[in-house]
Amino acid sequence: MRHFRNIIDTGSINVETDVTCLVGMNEAGKTAVLTALHRLKPVDGSTFVTQHDYPRWMLAKDRRADIIGDVRPIEAVFTLDDAEKEMIAQEFGEGVLTHDEVAVYRKYDDVTQWWDVPASEPNAVEALVQRLDLPEDIAVAVGEARTFDDLQARVRDLADEGDADAGDPDEGEVREGAQDRKEALARVTNAVADLVGDATLDKAISNMLSAYLPHFFYFGEYSVLDGRIDLLRLAQEQPQETGSTSDQTARSLLALAETTPQALSSDNYEDRRAELEAVSNDLTEQVFEYWKQNPSLRVRFDIDRTIENDPQGHARVTKNILDIRVEDTRHHFTNNFSQRSSGFRWFFSFLAAFTEFESRNDNLVILLDEPGLTLHGRAQADLLRFINERLAAVAPVIYTTHSPFMVETGNLRRIRIVEDQGPKVGSVVSQEALTVDADSLFPLQAALGYDVAQHLFIGSHNLLVEGPSDFLYLDLISRHLGNQGRSRLDERLRILPAGSSSNIPAFVALIGRELEVTVLVDSGTEGTNRLEAAMEAGRIQQNRLIRVGDIIDAKHADIEDLFTVEDYLPLYNTAFGRRVKEENLGGGDRIVHRLQQLHGKFDHYKPAEVLLRDPKRIDGLSETTLDNFEALIQRMNRVLE
Known part of the structure; x- marks a missing residue:
């Protein structure tokens, strides 16, 4: 990450294939790291906006220097797997990729997703020419082309020569040879158009690979469900990215139940509510696999309607509120979802958003911003088990924390320390515990101290x-x-x-x-x-x-x-x-x-x-x-x- 909020240059951050933990003080830049990564491939089209996101103390100077347009606020390097490399070789030819890493990045005030692809255009041109099985004279004439533009230019020159040398149109043999030549040249032109079109080779390859670039599923404190949801407002507002807000988490919950705000607002909503409760029961059971604090909770739904008279005196529904309630079967009472413990609300809300996102079968990376912040130590251990067993089995997980109980001393390889080193340096991310200050080390120090004290x-x-x-x-x-x-x-x-x-x-x-x-x-x-x-x-x-x-x-x-x-x-x-x-x-x-x-x-x-x-x-x-x-x-x- 570069030149984003309080970040000047984080340095290279190596991400584990299972779980990566970003540890640091409040305001160290942990959320900024996740936010920048999330915007690499956003579902909602969000961009990096100079006025909002560029480091304020650098904005005027860098704007005068006209360098903001070249800044890459997020750049990620991905290693292609064997299947992806084989796919590219099949389409563009063997040896086109010079190595197996590609870089993907974004720029400020630009909706484009940019790629750096290590591709050899001469190898791609050679592979295409060999694949077309051209007549020997044409193959020799175009064989020295090093780019697709050069190849097309050579084809045009050969076509012009063919028109000039066509000879007497009554000569059948000459006319037939000219036609064969014309068809061979057309095959080259069409093949180039099919392979790269008007784009560069890098762009053609990145277009193919973009479908394999993971989505980034972000879940933070503002994503937790509210206890009362205005269905009319939910129906009128534009959907946002999954997990981005409380309302969008509510939409995910309704989507899992295959219903909509409009359907729940109708008179025959009982069937819809039954489906909603069936989904919530399934989510609650998943919660209790990891949430050990109170296994006697059940989530229930009701519709709270506000009825008012219009100027003509007719009664009409002015508001439909989805009321999410939690039943405590051990103590025999119910109260609103928002009044339950933050840990239970986080688990339930996250599973609602994540399960709906997961059902799309997209390639994804999970970003969790300060998960389980208000949980006590043992409950955070449950959350870590949830991350390791449930989430990391599906996708890589990157989470932030400043809690020592969210740091696994048995997996110190996963730890990356985020530290704000002031305006001249900004936030940096390091794997080297030996180089950071004591405040940034505190969660790690406390976690290790707790573990050492026991063993x-x-x-x-x-x-x-x-x-x-x-x-x-x-x-x-x-x-x-x-x-x-x-x-x-x-x-x-x-x-x-x-x-x-x-x-x-x-x-x-x-x-x-x-x-x-x-x-x-x-x-x-x-x-x-x-x-x-x-x-x-x-x-x-x-x-x-x-x-x-x-x-x-x-x-x-x-x-x-x-x-x-x-x-x-x-x-x-x-x-x-x-x-x-x-x-x-x-x-x-x-x-x-x-x-x-x-x-x-x-x-x-x-x-x-x-x-x-x-x-x-x-x-x-x-x-x-x-x-x-x-x-x-x-x-x-x-x-x-």
Whole structure:
């Protein structure tokens, strides 16, 4: 996103295929990100309006510089799947796409949807000429064309030459050859017209792909159903985009029941109301799969009519109100939908809008702005389960939050942090927890703190490792070395598994600000460079970042490489019931990678678990293995000196 509201340039935002969570303070720019993305392919034709959407403090200056027309307030890059690439190859020829990513963007005060398509026009022209099976002389004459315009020009030149050389019209053989030539040239002209028409190649391909571009389903606080809906006003107003307003959510509810405001306003509305309640019962049942606060609620509908006399004294209906009521079967009372808890109203309203949208079978991305904002922690956990199980199974989900209970500490890869860095920089979106300020980190910090408080004992000296296998190897072998009178891990060091290498930078950012953290990482993992940057920034003391590879003088090494191959293979074979021998392994310096080449990825914990369940195996470890672990332990202990 660029130059939109409080955004100057968010930077590139990588979106997960399942769920992406935008975390940040109020007014950080989270809603602006969703709004810009929503306008990439709006159903209602909404555009980016300079006067309303351009950053106010930049508007006058950029207008004078005449650069606003070139700004792309939203630009999204999509990767084509195999079916889409095959479709383009079938239509335009093999090799027309130079790579499999396309960019789609919008401009200010412009209803056009713009595309950047990586297409090779020379390849497309060549494929078309080959496909037409032209006479050899024509194929040679047009074969050097590099663009469709050039191809058409060459065809016109050949046609003019044919007219000039047609010869005596009484000569039948000449006339027949000229006719064949004319038909071949016409085939080229018609084929170009069918393929690209008056458009460019990029435009022709984007026209084909536009049907596959997802719709963006946006749902925010203004989309929740009202308890009383004016059916007359609903009938008179123009429909809007699904989920955009409370009234439009009401239209979605009526559409699911296959009814209209006009039908509900008629005298024989009872049948319509029965259908409406059948739909609401189905939605309520879906709500209760995830809403555990009060399962005794039922939604009911009634029509509240206002009858007035006209000037002639005739009674007429002036207002039809759809009254949505909620029955509490446990406490035996009903009240208006708007008086129920905001959580129940959000769930029911969202399902009404989403289910109607989903029924269209469109390709979509779900955008949720601060979902479950007023729910307490456990109810927000229910909402997260709803997002993961119900929504992410259907489409990618992007949601915003500043609640720690809407942050999954087990899926830190999903987190993107939104931070407003002031007028000169604007709102930026980052995946790097190590680079943002404490206020922006707070939801993440609180979520992790809540999780850590339930699962870990935090000491004054913390040793952060990648996973439970690292924990087991260090703990078991350290104890063995100590029993042998050799170096063991200092008892002041508390080992904390982070879950994966990608989680370590976030853990360092969150607990390393206040506590002394030593980090053990496999050399060459995805988080190593980020940790080295943190070390350079002073977030981690230089001697507290320990790479396994430094112990055994290897550029790429996992903790498993501290074992000799002869020591590790029995653990692996026992864990997975295999008979791998050293001669079966491929090349490389990492035992894990060499085993993956044979049998694919595997759970690193299982070989460690073999050692845990049969500690006598430690007695059989080679001196080389024990020396490697002892060297690592001595390196760790030195951080306490």
